[in-house]
Amino acid sequence: MAKIQASSALQRFRVLDLSRVRAGPTCVRMLADFGADVIRIEPPMGVDPNANMFADVRLGGDFQNLNRNKRSLTLNLKKPEAKEILYKLVEEADVVVENWRPDVKERLGVDYESLKKINPRIILASISGFGQSGPYVKRPGFDQIVQGMGGMMSVTGLPGQGPVRAGIAVADSSAGLYTALGIMTALLEREQSGEGQWVHTSLLHAQIAMLDFQAARYLNDGDVPIQAGNDHPTSCPMGLFHGSDGDFNIGVSGDGQWVQFCKALDKPEWGEDPRFKTVKDRREHRPELNALIQEIFSTQSVSYWVDRLNAFGVPSGPVYTVPEMFEDPQIQHLGVYQEVEDSDIGKKYFITQPVHLSRTTANVAKVAPKWGEHTDEILGELDYSQEQISHFHEIGAV
Template sequence: MPSIHASNALQPFRVLDLSRVRAGPTCVRILADFGADVIRIEPPKGVDPNEAMFAADRWSGDFQNLNRNKRSLTLNLKKPEGKEILLKLVRDADVVVENWRPNVKNRLGLDYESLAAINPRIILASISGFGQTGPYVDRPGFDQILQGMGGLMSVTGIPGQGPVRAGLAVADSSTGLYAAIGILTALIERQQSGKGQWVHASLLHSQIAMMDFQAARYLNDGDIPIQVGNNHPTSSPMGLFAASDGNFNLGASGEGNWIRFCNVLGKTEWLSEPEFADEKLRVKHRARLNGLIQDVFSTQTVDHWVEQLNNAGVPAGPVYTVPQVFEDPQVKHLGVAKTLSAWEGGERQFITQPVTLTRTPAHLERSAPGWGEHTEEILSDLGYDDQGIRRLYKDGTV
């Protein structure tokens, strides 16, 4: 079988990807980019009423970016032979990833215990909105729902304007990352025990984990985080300021940065100002301090201040639009975007993996597959002849 191996790092492993939308494909994309043989298993066209949401537009940049380096097998798991084919694949697989509602895999007989009975080394990764048990186990969960329930929307936005969703899928993407970490940990542990295990991650838990210091402040100090707009909740001066020609971000937290910052602005008298004597006082008197800083910043351009501050070791940076991001020289140097030929012809651009391994780095080898593009080669490898494959197509199994 001509597997796709984008890297040597995970080349020995085969992953069966039953996931859809974002959290699951994000998880599996990491494994694929580091060389796992990933088989994306999806229903034949017309079987799933929600297919337009997660599979129909194969050419979209989002679908391509989520599903590169994978092969595609169509399989109708509601048909007995469709499930039989999946279980044949499970026998030699290392990982199965799914993000159905928790009761679906039990109904299909694809729960961990059933899979482990066929292959004791299998690792089942289950991604859900709310977890595999508990009072919300049957609830559907989308990213924005969990941004709200995980606290993120309550601390995002300008004070007084009401809750605001983050401009990216924080709950989905972080759950995919946490699930991938769980899978890799389980693969390492399997080297010792020889046994697989069930890995599960939820959008709710992941979103709360991403709250990190905001949640820890509440749990340990009773400090309830609120919206502070573009200011940092516990550091000052730190936030968004306007230069003469646009906005930029400043991060002058900590005493060392504060001293360097005052020197850059030529405002050393601020160092002896009682209201600015330490970080807590600068946060308390932030409105006054920010006003003084803004008066100075408005006299020069973004480029001037970013250069002067960075040269002094004070973090500062422009606020880019998305097109400007990809024109930045450091972004280009890091190889953040890569162009590949797509399966229908033409080219697509992809975001590369942000983690670099020096000996076995991730690679982007192929664009996302066409719907069922590899069905015949995968079935042939399982022992089906041409006649058998035609029969499976005819009866809607694949």
């Protein structure tokens, strides 16, 4: 069977994916979609007591979306024969990705110093909950735990309602994307130095980085971010409003846009009103201003206001459910999902990469692999004989 070829962009690189759940697979998915030869290394059936976290739902949309374009090899790394196979793969690999607790890779001999001895050009990418050192180094880390500790839940939700988690896995996904960027940076640097290096991030650090302006406001200005609901913390008017038939968002940033907004609402006099003249004025009188705006918005439909505001250069858009979102003509035009037909599991839909390259774009070429689907194939590529491969199966190494 030919290797999966999703794109030519990264086809010269081989990535060994030892990661699980979401952050690691998110990182590796980006490399796979751009054509890297990704080998997903999993324990044989029955070895991992937590295997049902990613086995029972293997045919489900989430697992498929995270693990498309990868080949699957089973290895029981507690067996010396399996570790020998892994090390043989490392000899020719470019990247190893793992998201175990920090001490696990050292116990299994998959730490950077061990891999570097085998292949000085190897890049080890590690994702952990709280970092590779420090007082929380041995703590397990899940997205919601980190959303709480990283400040996200304190600024999400309506004022006074208490902490609220974001509706998506912000810490997991951002850690995965930051790690993919780190890997690409390390690969570029390797072209100069000829040496690999250890790339690592944590869900906690990635989550705090995603706070961005909220964290910077506190560090530099002493301004403690709080829950602002659907209002923007600093710009006004910016947030959620209601038309006669539903909800929509508006965004007015700067005094020039404010003047245009006033014209769109046939209220040019608001542009000179001392209560609303500057961003600071509008923020101080936000409840009063929002009430006046809402009274006008209630008179027309969402589509009317969205079209009118955008015609005046004021950002505005409807609030969709997920099904409604996929029906939007611009979203359909962008090609945000791709259909793949598989002879075994039928038709599946995948979210495409949001970054486009004009010549070597990403693609979804293959659904997620069956458990150990490519084990014998990959062992054959390593020049193991059929007799040796059968022996590995017999002793439970693969």
